[in-house]
Amino acid sequence: MSEIYNIIDKQKLDIVSKPISEAHGLPNECYISKEYTLIERKKLFEDKWIVIGVGSSIPDEGDVKPIDLLGIPLLIVRTKNKEIKVFHNICSHRGVKLVKEAGKIRNVMRCSYHSWSYDLEGKLVATPHIGGMNIHQIPEFDKSKSNLKEIRSYIWLDLIMININKNEISFEDYISPLSQRWEKFWPLKDRELIHHANDYGYFKLDAKCNWKFAIENYCESYHLPWVHPGLNSYSKLEDHYHIQGLPNRFAGQGTVVYNPSFEGNEKFPCFPNWPKDKENIAEYVALFPNVMLGIHKDHYYAYWLEPINHEFTIEHMEIYYVGDEAANSTKYKSLRQKNHKQWEDIQKEDVDIIQSMQIGRNSPAYNGGNFSLKMDNPTHHFHKWVAGNLI
Ligand code: FES
Ligand SMILES: [Fe+2]
Structure with missing residues (x-):
């Protein structure tokens, strides 16, 4: 049984898809329930191709723009070679939201908590004092495994389309x-x-x-x-x-x-x-x-x-x-x-x-x-x- 039925009666949802002469619209829960919205976020926003902005709003290399989608922190970046990339906007150390405001990044995106830094390609490039005072890298920690997590994206008619769960067919x-x-x-x-x-x-x-x-x-x-x-x-x-x-x-x-x-x-x-x-x-x-x-x-x-x-x-x-x-x-x-x-x-x-x-x-x-x-x-x-x- 799908988890949606814990929130909405199966009957109420089934009737929506009947022929129009017999159908009712989506029930009230679909508009006023926070619990419902969490399911919707996953099924309609993470599993589908969605829009999170337009390329024209970040025209130059180093332009970055955070956007929170129903609470999921995302980050749009124009890279050094002018490509658009979308990442999960969280530091791989303790999970602080990395970029808080739209703006221009000259070199790296630096986390405000312990200063771990990422380049415009999402690569983790600095982990200050990770091995104790003045030891900025250690063999036990492979930085390349903690880059920002990139999200599948596609530009269409200037729209930045993403598919967070990477499960949809190609755009x-x-x-x-x-x-x-x-x-x-x-x-x-x-x-x-x-x-x-x-x-x-x-x-x-x-x-x-x-x-x-x-x-x-x-x-x-x-x-x-x-x-x-x-x-x-x-x-x-x-x-x-x-x-x-x-x-x-x-x-x-x-x-x-x-x-x-x-x-x-x-x-x-x-x-x-x-x-x-x-x-x-x-x-x-x-x-x-x-x-x-x-x-x-x-x-x-x-x-x-x-x-x-x-x-x-x-x-x-x-x-x-x-x-x-x-x-x-x-x-x-x-x-x-x-x-x-x-x-x-x-x-x-x-x-x-x-x-x-x-x-x-x-x-x-x-x-x-x-x-x-x-x-x-x-x-x-x-x-x-x-x-x-x-x-
Ligand atoms: S949480 Fe980002 S550097 Fe610690
Ligand atoms: Fe209208």
Whole structure:
């Protein structure tokens, strides 16, 4: 019997994966229980490919960035040869968290407790006084066995993907269904042109709720008329279609009327191989568990989630344009500012609503809720992914 059943009734979990007409959503425990979250951390965050940041945030050699994922201390490093590596952020001596703040390392990462030091490749290079006063190495201790523990990683669309337990299939295979879906309008050679904007390319929002609400909400367009009346005025509910990836790893929605118009009628340059007959298509796909992607003919964004605990999540928005000029020149600056503001306003509207769902999950009267047979299919798809992977 799986350990999840000590926390959640088997019946309550089984019903999630029934056909949508009979299903209920994930039970309240999945949003309010700390004990449940420990199982989720292992099954959904350690066993799967997840996102922990973007390469653009550590552009230069020696840049380091710690991140704690539901309490697991991790460390992202840009090495001397400009590669990105991810390590467990703990000193191999007494287990102190090694790097506490993002910054630049000139030579070594030095532990604050007894000064053991590691180079940018994670190699343990100094163990002061390990053999007694002024004896810094001893034959009984083989330093090479106590390097930082590296985590399997892969960079895709600037996203730093990791698989902590090294048990998933290769990332290339994992992402292939989504990658192939996009090939018909966003071919691989265009994806290489993405540039992160340095000025208006990032914002973050605090969401006082479980991380799953952000994903569920992103999967559906049903809420558009009421939560985003501004957006709905030009991209209406009826212009959207559902996306449910198979094998079940992603879900979301697309629109057929993406045609941005900002004051002054300025436009960003478009991806050169995005076909003309598909230029009004934009897709919003959540790649489970923790990143929401938006692709358009003239920009791409990745909105990734940093779950802090079962009821608090930090949302990070990273915005990219086609080529460096669109991303960083003054020519497009005011347009970037407007686009940034537009997304920030929309995401804030969503944060308000998902925080209310968190409050609702404290009600003993709630049974996971009912899905609309026509509108909630991608959300149900995500719930099935969660329920199926917990066992
Ligand atoms: S715990 Fe890091 S040097 Fe002792
Ligand atoms: Fe929304």
